[in-house]
Amino acid sequence: MDRLEDRAAITDQMFRYARATDWLEIDNHRLVFVDDAVFATPHSGDLHGIDAVVEYMNRVLPQFEATQHHISNIWIEFDGAESAKAVSYVRAWHRYPDPKKPDMILWGEYHDRWALVDGTWRITERRVLEAGIEPRREGGVPNPRRARA
Amino acid sequence: MDRLEDRAAITDQMFRYARATDWLEIDNHRLVFVDDAVFATPHSGDLHGIDAVVEYMNRVLPQFEATQHHISNIWIEFDGAESAKAVSYVRAWHRYPDPKKPDMILWGEYHDRWALVDGTWRITERRVLEAGIEPRREGGVPNPRRARA
Amino acid sequence: MDRLEDRAAITDQMFRYARATDWLEIDNHRLVFVDDAVFATPHSGDLHGIDAVVEYMNRVLPQFEATQHHISNIWIEFDGAESAKAVSYVRAWHRYPDPKKPDMILWGEYHDRWALVDGTWRITERRVLEAGIEPRREGGVPNPRRARA
Numbered sequence: 001m002d003r004l005e006d007r008a009a010i011t012d013q014m015f016r017y018a019r020a021t022d023w024l025e026i027d028n029h030r031l032v033f034v035d036d037a038v039f040a041t042p043h044s045g046d047l048h049g050i051d052a053v054v055e056y057m058n059r060v061l062p063q064f065e066a067t068q069h070h071i072s073n074i075w076i077e078f079d080g081a082e083s084a085k086a087v088s089y090v091r092a093w094h095r096y097p098d099p100k101k102p103d104m105i106l107w108g109e110y111h112d113r114w115a116l117v118d119g120t121w122r123i124t125e126r127r128v129l130e131a132g133i134e135p136r137r138e139g140g141v142p143n144p145r146r147a148r149a
Numbered sequence: 150m151d152r153l154e155d156r157a158a159i160t161d162q163m164f165r166y167a168r169a170t171d172w173l174e175i176d177n178h179r180l181v182f183v184d185d186a187v188f189a190t191p192h193s194g195d196l197h198g199i200d201a202v203v204e205y206m207n208r209v210l211p212q213f214e215a216t217q218h219h220i221s222n223i224w225i226e227f228d229g230a231e232s233a234k235a236v237s238y239v240r241a242w243h244r245y246p247d248p249k250k251p252d253m254i255l256w257g258e259y260h261d262r263w264a265l266v267d268g269t270w271r272i273t274e275r276r277v278l279e280a281g282i283e284p285r286r287e288g289g290v291p292n293p294r295r296a297r298a
Numbered sequence: 299m300d301r302l303e304d305r306a307a308i309t310d311q312m313f314r315y316a317r318a319t320d321w322l323e324i325d326n327h328r329l330v331f332v333d334d335a336v337f338a339t340p341h342s343g344d345l346h347g348i349d350a351v352v353e354y355m356n357r358v359l360p361q362f363e364a365t366q367h368h369i370s371n372i373w374i375e376f377d378g379a380e381s382a383k384a385v386s387y388v389r390a391w392h393r394y395p396d397p398k399k400p401d402m403i404l405w406g407e408y409h410d411r412w413a414l415v416d417g418t419w420r421i422t423e424r425r426v427l428e429a430g431i432e433p434r435r436e437g438g439v440p441n442p443r444r445a446r447a
Binding site for chain 1: 302303304306307310313314316317320363364365366367368369370389391393397401
């Protein structure tokens, strides 16, 4: 186990992503992703480029009264001096302004590719896998067990 | 990214706080806070001094059958050799002895100031922000998005 | 605070355990436990040896459509060059294929012993303590507050 500084830097960026999302500091995603990043969720499809990511976040997030993205189980594998893969777990809580709408919770995984660019680790690709959503709803979501990175 | 030992030491103290709370080892909070610490929650108001913190914990926590404070997204910024700011997320689960009372869950954030005192990192100020509480209840809680540190 | 590389290696193994469980890569538990490990949960009783652990996992886990084990609050104490104790928190989410069955969630703690064997940190003993289960059910479970390691 080595490259502890790189691991800490990537971990920090993962949390910056969460705060940029939860605090509606959406432009801060520009500090986390590379310009030509790919961001893919089961709901967004594949988004190409940081402008598309920021546009998507600006469109989707303000509908919630609050969100909180708890990141855990961070696993990083380096495949070069400036390149890494990572898997992490997320429990993403979403509260609607309408008190009659139940909170929506995503149990998911982030499957990422990271690159060291000008001294900063950034996401080049993030794929969000759903393990499940609460409240439970109809319709198929790939089980990450069968959608391994 | 440096000062990894200091980061690990602060992280350890954050978890000591959780265990002191969840295991009712409330006096262990004296190992986590400085004597003249400020501890503030939306429910407690600002508490001044470790004695007030311990008194508050001893008063509030035994009403629960169990609690669990899951800490994640730990973000630390040093602003001196012996001084740091930190933000972390917490999902605090509280179970009442009465099985008809639903579990209470706080989705929150800790906004801290830390100091290195006699070789040990300790909290000088901890402010708990609420992103939301389950079950949902009436009344306003500042959304941390709008209550940034 | 030192031995950061050892801490990171143990942490990595904790997450490998979670993925081996959640992704049904159950044989990967052989990379996490020593051959003669003890694994104990309130439901399994004490299991002796990795074969028993793998058999138990293979029997129990496929009944769920999905699981996710979020590990947090990882606390490691070394009591030798090749030996450590660890406590961590887990929120283990289990979804049944039957959509009418509510998700089952364990709020628990792992109380572990770890050993460095041939250059790899492995679990020699893992005891799972329950802080609580959702949905709440009858019957006594030792409260980890009173079942400290």
